[in-house]
Amino acid sequence: MTTHRTIEFTLNGRPVTVHAGNHQNLVELLEGQGLFGARESCGQGLCGCCTVIVNGAAVSACLTMTTLVDGADVRTIEDIGxxxxxxxxxxxxxxxxxxxxxxxxxxxxxxxxxxxxxxxxxxxxxxxxxxxxxxxxxxxxxxxxxxxxxxxxxxxx
Ligand code: FES
Ligand code: FES
The missing domain is CATH 1.10.150.120 ([2Fe-2S]-binding domain)
Structure with a gap:
């Protein structure tokens, strides 16, 4: 069953609040914010195409559920320069x-x-x-x- 909850986090330095489903991963969340640099390819944490930085550590966004970034600092390829x-x-x-x-x-x-x-x-x-x-x-x-x-x-x- 899909449920939704409010997620607040920092995305490339700006505060973001979203209403996210419990089955939604971070790739989908970022796409909803207009960011398409993290690409979902294998969907299994094996290829690195969906890499983003969460609290300073590289993670596979395809395996990261949105609930896990509540309160986190998320950085993507769109904001590194x-x-x-x-x-x-x-x-x-x-x-x-x-x-x-x-x-x-x-x-x-x-x-x-x-x-x-x-x-x-x-x-x-x-x-x-x-x-x-x-x-x-x-x-x-x-x-x-x-x-x-x-x-x-x-x-x-
Ligand atoms: S899509 Fe391959 S590691 Fe996430
Ligand atoms: S997959 Fe085409 S440049 Fe790496």
Whole structure:
């Protein structure tokens, strides 16, 4: 049985109040807010296409029920650049051609930011390990590794 409850949370820095169903996941909630960067693909927590940041941690929005974000801070790909500009990780993915269809790209970019926040100078093995939960059906992995290396260098300035 579907029931509804009021959910209050912070979405990309602004307070949001929604009336959400108990079966609604975070991807659907974000789409209702006009945000389509988190894409539902596998729907099983296996591909990383739906990655968003909740209270500073990367989560699969397809497996996150709306009730779990009540009171949380939610950040999406739409809000990672400063003042509407591209983040250096986004720019690095563009400069290295690290995507083809782009369906997986928001998840890879968010996870790359998480990686570089924790490990500013990752080795290629660390990059592969950290991004192992993100799948790219276009197999742009070689370019994605290059993008992460470039982003790491750009962050160091
Ligand atoms: S759609 Fe959520 S992990 Fe694949
Ligand atoms: S660029 Fe197409 S799925 Fe990754």
């Amino acid at each position: 400063p003042d509407g500009q591209l983040d250096v990780v986004q720019q690095a993915f563009i400069d290295t051609g690290a995507f083809q269809c782009g369906f997986c790209t928001p998840g890879f970019i968010l996870m790359t930011r998480q990686l570089l926040d924790a490990h500013p100078n990752p080795t290629d093995d660390e990059i592969r390990h950290y991004l192992s939960g993100n799948l790219c059906r276009c197999a742009a992995y070689t370019e994605i590794i290059k993008a992460v290396r470039l982003a790491a260098a750009s962050r160091k300035g």
